[in-house]
Amino acid sequence: MKILSSTKHFLASSAGRATSLSIAMLVGVVAVVILFFPGVRSSEGSGDSGKPILNEAGAPQTTSERMAARSLGTGQPPVVGMGGSEAFGLETAPVKRDRWPETVRVTGRLELNASRVAHVSSLVDGVIREVRVELGQTVEQGDVLAYIDSREVGEAKLQLVKDKLQLASARTTSQWHDTIHENTVALLEMLQEGVALDEIETAFQERPVGEHREHLVSALSRLNRVAADFDRVRRLGADAVIPEKEVIRARAEHEAAAATYQALKEQIRFEAQQRATEARQQLQAAEAAVAVGRSHLLILGYRAEEIDSMDPIGEAERVAYYPVRAPIGGTVIGRNAPLSQHVNEQTELIRIADLSTVWLRADIFEKHIQAVQGLQQRSVTFTTGGYPGRSFDATVFSLGDLVAEESRAAPLLAVAENPDGLLKPGMFAEIELTARDDADVLQVPDSAIQRHAGATFVFVADGSGGFERRDVEVGRSTARHVEILAGVGEGELAVVQGGFALKSEMLSELMVEE
Numbered sequence: 001m002k003i004l005s006s007t008k009h010f011l012a013s014s015a016g017r018a019t020s021l022s023i024a025m026l027v028g029v030v031a032v033v034i035l036f037f038p039g040v041r042s043s044e045g046s047g048d049s050g051k052p053i054l055n056e057a058g059a060p061q062t063t064s065e066r067m068a069a070r071s072l073g074t075g076q077p078p079v080v081g082m083g084g085s086e087a088f089g090l091e092t093a094p095v096k097r098d099r100w101p102e103t104v105r106v107t108g109r110l111e112l113n114a115s116r117v118a119h120v121s122s123l124v125d126g127v128i129r130e131v132r133v134e135l136g137q138t139v140e141q142g143d144v145l146a147y148i149d150s151r152e153v154g155e156a157k158l159q160l161v162k163d164k165l166q167l168a169s170a171r172t173t174s175q176w177h178d179t180i181h182e183n184t185v186a187l188l189e190m191l192q193e194g195v196a197l198d199e200i201e202t203a204f205q206e207r208p209v210g211e212h213r214e215h216l217v218s219a220l221s222r223l224n225r226v227a228a229d230f231d232r233v234r235r236l237g238a239d240a241v242i243p244e245k246e247v248i249r250a251r252a253e254h255e256a257a258a259a260t261y262q263a264l265k266e267q268i269r270f271e272a273q274q275r276a277t278e279a280r281q282q283l284q285a286a287e288a289a290v291a292v293g294r295s296h297l298l299i300l301g302y303r304a305e306e307i308d309s310m311d312p313i314g315e316a317e318r319v320a321y322y323p324v325r326a327p328i329g330g331t332v333i334g335r336n337a338p339l340s341q342h343v344n345e346q347t348e349l350i351r352i353a354d355l356s357t358v359w360l361r362a363d364i365f366e367k368h369i370q371a372v373q374g375l376q377q378r379s380v381t382f383t384t385g386g387y388p389g390r391s392f393d394a395t396v397f398s399l400g401d402l403v404a405e406e407s408r409a410a411p412l413l414a415v416a417e418n419p420d421g422l423l424k425p426g427m428f429a430e431i432e433l434t435a436r437d438d439a440d441v442l443q444v445p446d447s448a449i450q451r452h453a454g455a456t457f458v459f460v461a462d463g464s465g466g467f468e469r470r471d472v473e474v475g476r477s478t479a480r481h482v483e484i485l486a487g488v489g490e491g492e493l494a495v496v497q498g499g500f501a502l503k504s505e506m507l508s509e510l511m512v513e514e
Contacts, residue, residue: 090498092461093445095488100441101434103478104371108362108382110427113415116354118327123300125344126150126322131337133350139326142303145350146324146337153300154320157312160293163286170286174279176208181276183207188265191220212268219264223257230254301325330354358416358423360394362431363409371433372399372412380414382429383479391432391479392416392423432479442484448494449474449482450503459495459502460488467495467502 126148133145187209190200197220204213230250237247297307300322312319334351343349360382364372375396383391394414403410412431416423448458449472456474459467472487488494495502 090501091496092493093448093496095442095444095484095490095492095494097440097442097490100438100443100476100481100483101478103432103434104368106362106364106368106431106433108360108412108429108431110384110416110423110425110429111359111361112333112353112355112425113357113359116328116330116357118330118352119348120145120324120327120350120352121345121348122146122148122150122322122324122343123345124148124150124152124322126153126320126342128337128339128341128343128349129321131335131339133332133335135332135335137332139329139332139352141326141329143326144323145326148322148324148343149320150322151320153322154312156293156296156300157310157315157319160290160297160307160310161312163289163293167283167286167290170279170283174276174283177272177276177279180208180210180212181272183209184212184268184272187213187216188269191216191265197221210272212272215264216268219257219261223254223261226250226254226257324349326350326352328352328354330356353425355421355425356418358418358425360412360414360416360429360431362412362429363404363407364400364412364433365407365409366403368433369403369410372396372410375399375412375433380431380433382416382431384423384427384429386424386427387422442490443481444484444488444494445496446477446480446482448496448499450499452503458488459499461493461495469506 128146129149130147131145132147133139133143139145183204186207187200187204190203195203197217230253233242233247233250236242237244294304294307297310298304301324302310315321330352331354332350333353334348336347337343337349360380376399377395377397379393379395381391381393394416396412396414398411398413400410400412444458450457450459455471457469457471460470462468470487473485475483475485477483
């Protein structure tokens, strides 16, 4: 039987959303009064004669009993008209068959993500001079947490300064000797080709050759003089003007001068090359010393750009200050760094945790082992007491292969995203695990189910703007869905949002009819 078909457009004339909402609230209040204060209306539960209608137990019929009686009397479900239903925020969804995961619940606990926790200590011995963070403070990777006054650091910085100065000197010396060697080789080649001395002097006027220039020019001048003497004596000897022994002596002097000149050229070439080689070796040694000094500071935690811009002389008394930096970004959850305390690499100063993710740990007992099979890298759902009605997801990354003898349980570890910081390590959690997965189950969202006076029903769109109440038989349920055993069919449109407004309208129509 349709209840007052004229009420199908009960709110259709309400143009504004605010008016519709006000009427809905009024209807809801009236319905509550009817449900909980049946004695308010003198005619409630009365027939046409004004006498109350009695149920099988001899008591006045309740509202739900009258509704059920009317439904049974016609064989048709009650219909509720809801013109302007969009004003009530009504939403429908088809009743459908889908996978139905059979779940079990186990208790777990949230923990810090052990792979994102840093126990920060000093890499050098020293005394704490400054601490720059407090508990609960958020830090970024590389932020300075504290300064340690360390003799090792001060000595390493100053030694690097000395090594850099020696490197600069060695580089200059090496460049000088390379130039001398290059020019000396060029000079020797010109001499070998017989270029005149005045041309050589002009060519090397601006090119450094070192002391080799003087030695070579002197030896060449002597060779030229001896050669001229020998040529003169040889001509005179040929004319028998002088004795033969003078010719022999002049020849010997010429040959000796030529040999000396040749030996000098070879020696000068060797010395120039040797000095250039030694200078390069000294340069390499200086470069190695600087590299070792840089590596020492890198090992201590300094960054390359810091070392390059380091000015130990300008740092004065802070030259020995060593910065302790955050190895990861996160939140400071531990601080043990009183000023003036002596520390070393074994002393934990600061503890940092990245709370953007947390671990979910649970002990899975033998009876639930089947529920975790195949969960590796899959998602599980859990809830916490701190956020009732809200669920979270975590991805399983470890399933224990051994069952502990004491607890008879295997550990499960999952990682949960925590971008808003809602999940706190130490919280208890209820984890939902799938024990069985049925493939074809008729179901509706939990929000579609309405209950009143012991009856369970849903509202289904009747295709003409109204909604029918359908009593249903339900089976299993989860936090999100309810299994339907009877009452509605697959594909029908059930109200999944705004059902309370429909229930209030249904009760108000019943009240008006009476």
